[in-house]
């Protein structure tokens with residue numbers, strides 16, 4: 001049986017733009033774009049996991065707001081349960097450490113990137129929310 005992997009992703013919004021991060025070439029899902037975040041550890045709430053991951057990966061502090069989307073996607077390596085949250089920066093600016101690139105994009109620009117498949121429902125929701133504003 002494939003393993004279940006519980007992951008949180010931060011949709012960090014600043015000035016109407018969304019932070020997008022590109023995975024490294026030697027990782028699983030090489031060079032795919034994703035929302036910064038990672039696996040929830042034992043005993044952590046999703047919000048705590050997200051704050052910890054963003055501090056570790058991007059060296060900044062976020063406030064975690066409402067849940068955006070929850071997706072279950074079966075990859076060859078396991079079943080990813082991805083929950084995304086709207087977040088805002090409260091201290092510092094995101095720095096490149098684990099990722100190979102970051103971009104700040106408007107909702108209608110998000111589809112120009114090659115996203116990890118589990119992220120597509122979040123991308124669609126962000127575009128539709130911006131369109132129906």
Ligand SMILES: Nc1nc2c([nH]c(=O)n2[C@H]2C[C@H](O)[C@@H](COP(=O)(O)OP(=O)(O)OP(=O)(O)O)O2)c(=O)[nH]1
Pocket residue numbers: 005007008009027028029033034035036037038039080082116117118119
């Ligand atoms: N952080 C993040 N991970 C995502 C997204 N979409 C998606 O399918 N994933 C997958 C990639 C990974 O398999 C898993 C996230 O775990 P991770 O960030 O700790 O994994 P990783 O591959 O970077 O690192 P590791 O397993 O080598 O520790 O979820 C996303 O938007 N953000």
